[in-house]
Amino acid sequence: MNDSRILEISDLKTYYYTSRGIVRAVDGITLDLKKGESLAIVGESGSGKSTLAFSIMRLLPDNARIVDGSIWLYPEKIDLVRLSNDEMRKVRGRRIGMVFQDPMTFLNPVMKVGDQIAEAIMYHHGCTQKVARKRAVELLERLRIPDASNVALRYPHQLSGGMKQRVIIAIAISCNPEILIADEPTTALDVTVQAEVLELLRGFIHELGMSLILVTHDLGIVAEICDKVAIMYAGKIVEIAETYSLYKSPKHPYTIGLLKAVPTVHKSSSEVGGIKGNPPDLVNPPAGCRFNPRCPYVFEKCLGEEPPLIRVNNDRAVACWLMM
Ligand SMILES: Nc1ncnc2c1ncn2[C@@H]1O[C@H](COP(=O)(O)OP(=O)(O)OP(=O)(O)O)[C@@H](O)[C@H]1O
Ligand SMILES: [Mg+2]
Incomplete structure (x- = not known):
C-alpha cells in the first residue's frame, strides 16, 4: 500500500427533506482514503452509512440533497459534489464501483x-x-x-x-474501478457464504490494487479485510483509527460498546454492548454530543457542546470530550 490519497471527503452534509422535517443523515463527515487502502464504515442501522456511500456515488433519492462539503477524487482533485451528471456518469463504474446492500x-x-x-x-x-x-x-x-x-x-x-x-x-x-464501495455486501447471506464472498473481495482488492470502502454494521467482519475503521454515530464519525489499534484500545464510549457486542450486533437491537437505548431521531438530534443520552460517561459539557473530531495520535481521531 502506498501513501497517496485517492479520495478526500471534507465536511460533507447530506440531508433528506421529509414531511417530518429535515433528516440530517450525514452531518459533517471528513475522511480520506489512500490508494490500495480498505476503510470500513461501521455503525448501527440508521447512522447514515448508506447515505454516505450513495453521496459518493451521487445516487441519492430525489428528496436528498448534498447541502455542504466536498468529495475530492485524486489525482486530478475533482470535486464529485460539483460534477455535472454527465461527468459523474463517467466516474461511476469506471473509477468508482459499488456493490449494493x-x-x-x-x-x-x-x-x-x-x-x-x-x-x-x-x-x-x-x-x-x-x-x-x-x-x-x-x-x-x-x-x-x-x-x-x-x-x-x-x-x-x-x-x-x-x-x-x-x-x-x-x-x-x-x-x-480505482475505488470499490461495498454496502453491506454480505448481510443477506449465511455465515459460510459471507466468509467466501469477503475472501473473494479481499483477493480482488489486493490483486487489482483497488481501494475499498466497506459499509457494515458488523465489526466482526471488518478485522478480516480492512486497514482502517471509521465508526459512525447519528450522521457523524465519532472515531477513526487503524483497525488493529481500534480493536486493541477503543477510545470512544460508543466504539467500546460496539466492540463488546461483537460478533452479534443485530440491526434491530435496542441495546448494543450494554449501551442502552436507540440512536437519536436525525430530524431532531440531541444538543451537544449526539451520543450523550446513551453514554455511560456523560458529563455537563457533553450536553451543551458538540465535540469535534480531534486527532489524538498518528493514526486515530476521536470526537469525545473525555479525550480533550
Ligand atoms: N429516502 C429517505 N428519505 C428520508 N429519510 C431517509 C431516506 N433514506 C434514509 N433516510 C434516513 O436517513 C438516516 C440514515 O439512513 P441510512 O440508510 O444512510 O443508514 P444506514 O447506516 O445505512 O442504516 P442501515 O444499517 O440500516 O443500512 C436514517 O435516519 C434514515 O431513516
Ligand atoms: Mg445502509
Whole structure:
C-alpha cells in the first residue's frame, strides 16, 4: 500500500427533506482514503452509512440533497459534489464501483446475469457484445463460480443469494474501478457464504490494487479485510483509527460498546454492548454530543457542546470530550 490519497471527503452534509422535517443523515463527515487502502464504515442501522456511500456515488433519492462539503477524487482533485451528471456518469463504474446492500434492487429480474455483466463491460469499454459476453464469463470464473458459462445464461431468481452477490461484484469490478464501495455486501447471506464472498473481495482488492470502502454494521467482519475503521454515530464519525489499534484500545464510549457486542450486533437491537437505548431521531438530534443520552460517561459539557473530531495520535481521531 502506498501513501497517496485517492479520495478526500471534507465536511460533507447530506440531508433528506421529509414531511417530518429535515433528516440530517450525514452531518459533517471528513475522511480520506489512500490508494490500495480498505476503510470500513461501521455503525448501527440508521447512522447514515448508506447515505454516505450513495453521496459518493451521487445516487441519492430525489428528496436528498448534498447541502455542504466536498468529495475530492485524486489525482486530478475533482470535486464529485460539483460534477455535472454527465461527468459523474463517467466516474461511476469506471473509477468508482459499488456493490449494493440489496442485490435485487440492482439486478434486472428479466435479464440474464451474463448479459447484465456484459452490458456494463460494453458501456465502459465500448467493445462488441460477443467480446463482452466472453469477458463476463471470465469474470464469473474468477469469482469462482462453477460452470460459469451456464450460470451466465440464468436469470437472477435462478441463483442463490451468494451467487447473485458475486454477479453484482462482477458488475462492480468489470471496469476495474480505482475505488470499490461495498454496502453491506454480505448481510443477506449465511455465515459460510459471507466468509467466501469477503475472501473473494479481499483477493480482488489486493490483486487489482483497488481501494475499498466497506459499509457494515458488523465489526466482526471488518478485522478480516480492512486497514482502517471509521465508526459512525447519528450522521457523524465519532472515531477513526487503524483497525488493529481500534480493536486493541477503543477510545470512544460508543466504539467500546460496539466492540463488546461483537460478533452479534443485530440491526434491530435496542441495546448494543450494554449501551442502552436507540440512536437519536436525525430530524431532531440531541444538543451537544449526539451520543450523550446513551453514554455511560456523560458529563455537563457533553450536553451543551458538540465535540469535534480531534486527532489524538498518528493514526486515530476521536470526537469525545473525555479525550480533550
Ligand atoms: N429516502 C429517505 N428519505 C428520508 N429519510 C431517509 C431516506 N433514506 C434514509 N433516510 C434516513 O436517513 C438516516 C440514515 O439512513 P441510512 O440508510 O444512510 O443508514 P444506514 O447506516 O445505512 O442504516 P442501515 O444499517 O440500516 O443500512 C436514517 O435516519 C434514515 O431513516
Ligand atoms: Mg445502509
